[in-house]
Amino acid sequence: MKYLLLILVLGLLCFVLGWRRGSARPTQNKSSPRPSQTQAADMVACAWCGVHVPVGEAVHGRLGLFCSDAHRVRKEGQTP
Structure with a gap:
């Protein structure tokens, strides 16, 4: 039972740290196109x-x- 509690606490800690790290990323300028976008x-x-x-x-x-x-x-009815 104590191992299950330890795994849950570690999982929660990893989730919170990962979430905070993701929110600290700089935002991209929305007016510039992303490299993955292609022109139509x-x-x-x-x-x-x-x-x-x-x-x-x-x-x-x-x-x-x-x-x-x-x-x-x-x-066009032509032959190649």
Whole structure:
């Protein structure tokens, strides 16, 4: 029984010290983006299937933007 009480007291002590240490951290400036956040990319829909892809990854064709060259070929009726 005394070991159980000792474990509970040590657990409570670790919890309190961990909580106090966490609250002492400096706060980040909320106006600056966090490194883990990524910038949103402009998205466009594929003219064949409607899947949205980033503009930089889209395949340009005569009839619009496509998610892949295969869909561009299907829509435009060309052979690769």
